[in-house]
Amino acid sequence: MNKAFLSLTLLSLLSLGACQRELDTPQTSQAPQPEQLAAPSGSAASSGLPTAGAEPGKLYIRVRQGAQRLFRDFAFQQSAASSARALQALPEQMSRSLRSISTETLQPVFPIDPRFEKRMRRAGLDRWYVVHFDQKQELRSAMRTLSAVPEIEYAEPVYSMTRPAGKAIPTDLPIARRASSEAMPYNDPLLSDQWHYHNVGKYHGSIASADIDLFKAWKVETGKPKVIVSIVDGGIDLTHPDLVDNLYVNEEEKNGTPGVDDDQNGYIDDIHGYNFIKDDATIYPDKESHGTHVAGTVAARTGNGIGVSGIAGGNGTPGSGVRIMSCQIFGAEKENGDSPAAIVYGANNGAVISQNSWGYPYKAQITAIPKVIQDAVDYFIKYAGCDDDGNQLPESPMKGGVVIFAAGNDGMDYYSYPAAYDAIIAVSSMAPNWTAAYYSNRGDWVDIMAPGGDLNFPNGQVLSTLSKQITGKEYGYMQGTSMACPHVSGIAALIVSHFGGPGFTAEQCKERLLGSLKFKNIDAANPKYAGRLGRGYIDASAVFATNQHKAPQRVSAIQAEHISFSTADLSWEAVRDEDDRVASYYKVYFADQQLTAANVTSHLVSEINAAGIEAGSKVFYPVAGLKEDTEYHVAVEAVDRWGQSSGLSFARFKTKKNTPPSIKFAPERPLRVSALEKRIFHVQVTDPDHQKVSIQLSGEQRGVSYQQEGDLVTFTLRAIAPLGKHELLLTAVDELGAKSELRIPFEVYEYQPPTFSASLGSQIVGLGKDRSLDVTTALSYDKESPLNFKAHSADGKVASASISPEGRLTIHGKQKGVTSIILEVSDGISQPITTTLPLRVVSDTEAIVYSVYPLPATTELNIALDPTIDQAQVELRSLMGVQVLEKTFQTKGSGAIRILTRRLTPGSYTLHVRTAKGKYTQTFVKN
Numbered sequence: 001m002n003k004a005f006l007s008l009t010l011l012s013l014l015s016l017g018a019c020q021r022e023l024d025t026p027q028t029s030q031a032p033q034p035e036q037l038a039a040p041s042g043s044a045a046s047s048g049l050p051t052a053g054a055e056p057g058k059l060y061i062r063v064r065q066g067a068q069r070l071f072r073d074f075a076f077q078q079s080a081a082s083s084a085r086a087l088q089a090l091p092e093q094m095s096r097s098l099r100s101i102s103t104e105t106l107q108p109v110f111p112i113d114p115r116f117e118k119r120m121r122r123a124g125l126d127r128w129y130v131v132h133f134d135q136k137q138e139l140r141s142a143m144r145t146l147s148a149v150p151e152i153e154y155a156e157p158v159y160s161m162t163r164p165a166g167k168a169i170p171t172d173l174p175i176a177r178r179a180s181s182e183a184m185p186y187n188d189p190l191l192s193d194q195w196h197y198h199n200v201g202k203y204h205g206s207i208a209s210a211d212i213d214l215f216k217a218w219k220v221e222t223g224k225p226k227v228i229v230s231i232v233d234g235g236i237d238l239t240h241p242d243l244v245d246n247l248y249v250n251e252e253e254k255n256g257t258p259g260v261d262d263d264q265n266g267y268i269d270d271i272h273g274y275n276f277i278k279d280d281a282t283i284y285p286d287k288e289s290h291g292t293h294v295a296g297t298v299a300a301r302t303g304n305g306i307g308v309s310g311i312a313g314g315n316g317t318p319g320s321g322v323r324i325m326s327c328q329i330f331g332a333e334k335e336n337g338d339s340p341a342a343i344v345y346g347a348n349n350g351a352v353i354s355q356n357s358w359g360y361p362y363k364a365q366i367t368a369i370p371k372v373i374q375d376a377v378d379y380f381i382k383y384a385g386c387d388d389d390g391n392q393l394p395e396s397p398m399k400g401g402v403v404i405f406a407a408g409n410d411g412m413d414y415y416s417y418p419a420a421y422d423a424i425i426a427v428s429s430m431a432p433n434w435t436a437a438y439y440s441n442r443g444d445w446v447d448i449m450a451p452g453g454d455l456n457f458p459n460g461q462v463l464s465t466l467s468k469q470i471t472g473k474e475y476g477y478m479q480g481t482s483m484a485c486p487h488v489s490g491i492a493a494l495i496v497s498h499f500g501g502p503g504f505t506a507e508q509c510k511e512r513l514l515g516s517l518k519f520k521n522i523d524a525a526n527p528k529y530a531g532r533l534g535r536g537y538i539d540a541s542a543v544f545a546t547n548q549h550k551a552p553q554r555v556s557a558i559q560a561e562h563i564s565f566s567t568a569d570l571s572w573e574a575v576r577d578e579d580d581r582v583a584s585y586y587k588v589y590f591a592d593q594q595l596t597a598a599n600v601t602s603h604l605v606s607e608i609n610a611a612g613i614e615a616g617s618k619v620f621y622p623v624a625g626l627k628e629d630t631e632y633h634v635a636v637e638a639v640d641r642w643g644q645s646s647g648l649s650f651a652r653f654k655t656k657k658n659t660p661p662s663i664k665f666a667p668e669r670p671l672r673v674s675a676l677e678k679r680i681f682h683v684q685v686t687d688p689d690h691q692k693v694s695i696q697l698s699g700e701q702r703g704v705s706y707q708q709e710g711d712l713v714t715f716t717l718r719a720i721a722p723l724g725k726h727e728l729l730l731t732a733v734d735e736l737g738a739k740s741e742l743r744i745p746f747e748v749y750e751y752q753p754p755t756f757s758a759s760l761g762s763q764i765v766g767l768g769k770d771r772s773l774d775v776t777t778a779l780s781y782d783k784e785s786p787l788n789f790k791a792h793s794a795d796g797k798v799a800s801a802s803i804s805p806e807g808r809l810t811i812h813g814k815q816k817g818v819t820s821i822i823l824e825v826s827d828g829i830s831q832p833i834t835t836t837l838p839l840r841v842v843s844d845t846e847a848i849v850y851s852v853y854p855l856p857a858t859t860e861l862n863i864a865l866d867p868t869i870d871q872a873q874v875e876l877r878s879l880m881g882v883q884v885l886e887k888t889f890q891t892k893g894s895g896a897i898r899i900l901t902r903r904l905t906p907g908s909y910t911l912h913v914r915t916a917k918g919k920y921t922q923t924f925v926k927n
Helices: 010-015 080-088 092-100 114-122 139-147 214-218 290-299 339-348 371-383 481-499 506-515 540-544
Strands: 054-063 103-108 128-133 152-159 169-171 228-234 273-275 323-330 353-356 402-406 425-430 448-451 462-465 475-478 559-561 568-573 585-591 604-609 618-623 631-639 649-654 662-664 678-686 693-699 704-709 712-718 724-734 739-748 763-766 770-774 788-793 799-803 808-813 817-826 833-842 849-853 860-865 871-878 883-890 896-900 907-915 918-926
Touching (some): 054 139, 092 103, 114 339, 114 371, 139 152, 152 371, 228 290, 228 481, 273 339, 290 475, 290 481, 323 339, 339 353, 339 371, 353 481, 402 481, 462 481, 481 506, 481 540, 559 649, 568 649, 604 618, 662 739, 763 770, 808 817, 860 907, 883 896
Parallel strands (some): 228 353, 353 402, 402 425, 425 448, 763 833
Antiparallel strands (some): 054 128, 103 128, 169 475, 559 568, 693 724, 704 712, 724 739, 799 808, 817 833, 849 860, 907 918
């Protein structure tokens, strides 16, 4: 290869000076301006790419438009002295930055092919370089250093590549063709074991017709040599007997002088392709025989009486079959080649299909396709099969190219690059029973599914060619999206072989490729991964169908059922298509405004895969995330594989109105709490629409906690907030966001325990009568705090006592006598307080004297007066009428008079009591 490069040792970099100069102004007539290609979906500034999974000491850089001229004069210099002079001409910051990361070499990623120089420069490929530097340098730091150089537009990692395949399982070649339940179309002995071409369900677990229906396709096309497929993979075994006749051959190099670039494409002796690991034309099988296996699926020689058949491997006649070009990027362990250059090489050397069964490792967590591989892919798609001006070459079967990638074998749902790039056809993998192989990656970026094999099924992997020098056998089984991908590439080769020629484009090929699906709905067979495995199973026989320009029938009616506040289930009957049996997919448009033919395209929400759905069957489309009480409009059109539309069908429906939650809170008393207590209260929160309700709190929340169980919210209030009145705001929110609010006032107060501040005095009650009094009049207490009262009589025979919750004491006289009433008062916080009320039960509470005792008297005589009498005159006379005592007593409401009688002579006496209320007389005996 005549690849010019700048090789700079660390010593020379440190010794070289640099000077700033103005950038050359490109001359359009001499060097076309780089083409401004639209950035496809998925592209991103490379400075944001992660460095996990990247090779150390290596970065891709893309210089800005015009800056490539700094390197152009140098690019074809051969002497070290000339190279040094060219480096000195670099701008100062660029030179300094390259030295700071201990740059060792600086090489163009895409050496200019003189035959296509204008288009390569127009596409900006001349602006890409790979920088090799000290591996001890931290990669992210090196990216930042180079990205800061004004002349550098991108600096991005060079990711290690993975080959998504398992270990090969070699198989012996049968002496004669194995017996089969049906005749094989060709005499290749192992063809009947290639279930992925024609599955009759002979292996346990496999299902008949879970294949690519290749035998029917072969009746129309088997592959022509004008079609070249570049195998960007491990090196192909160029000596394999089932591949050697279908290898791409560069006749100028084959018949030219060894060591000379005879065709002047920039690569020396590239007869069957090129080795992008060793940077020479020595192609050798990779350590897994991966590239050889992939190549065999695309174009192993068919009908030659040996081994297996390839999809586009011909029909056994001389010169039949497509040609496979080996663009080697894998070799021994950890040998990775330059994949961007390998893809571009294919476009520049006649390939129109780029087969890529590789990807970047999952651990890299790449969120966008690296720009260098994006530019290579875009170049292949735009310029494969074209001349330097972008026009189709006379001998090329197609204008432009198709790039096909394996989806990856992580068994995960994530964006696996490069396959996830929109411009690429991404292929997922099928087991022999219509289900996704357990290892296949998934995502809305996957385009189509093809058989990739599954070791969980007997003989369920893909059978193809192997390198004998690697595996000891020439044929064997492998599984992976690596094996699914070449099925699609092989079918693409059949399409180009049959339809290719002047005016046939890559867009037409891609339309046929992605529109050719088995009549089996992939989402129904894989409901867990609906919409994530591609539009359907590829069908080789369907690629040759003719577009009769007959659109599908119009959808008759769209039903909206199970309408809620935010969801609804839409459905319609699948429609017929006269020439394609059924529609390929349905476009669904949705909006909260009137849809018309004029505005509908801006409201496309989904494309529903319809492959394999019989006409008349129900097609369901659930919608969610709607606004409540809103009218929605929906439109559906059926589209066939050719893009022909049935026309729009319209419907509308209205979501239910959402009622906010209901909050109920009726406290028996104001919410108050002190430092010695906690207060528990309950709030009832219900939703009329039976939605789940969440609680949000604002306002004063210090000291507030709660638990929610069903509709009941239990709050605990503690005195954490400052003394005073506060407010807690409770907001109840349903699942759709409808809210209700409740303001809950509460007070934090300083605690004062209740005390008896006054005496209730002695109490008198009439026999069989009740006496009532308000106990709270004798209490000092917090009027906002509730009190609990208890009362009982010391002698239940004399009287009974009861007390109301409000503190109203009621005493009932049961028999004459003296006892006491015991009162207990509590606020539930501190210890209860008690007091005792003396009680006398008398016959008549209206009498002047209630009682005289004890009788007979001995040492004293007690007179119980009406307590309302303040003064009484008492006289004692003997039975003979002799006065022995006359005295006036001031009772002052006590109702008690005590007379000492110990000195009286025993005998009978008469007691006279005179008061303002009247007189009282009683005879008594003194012992």
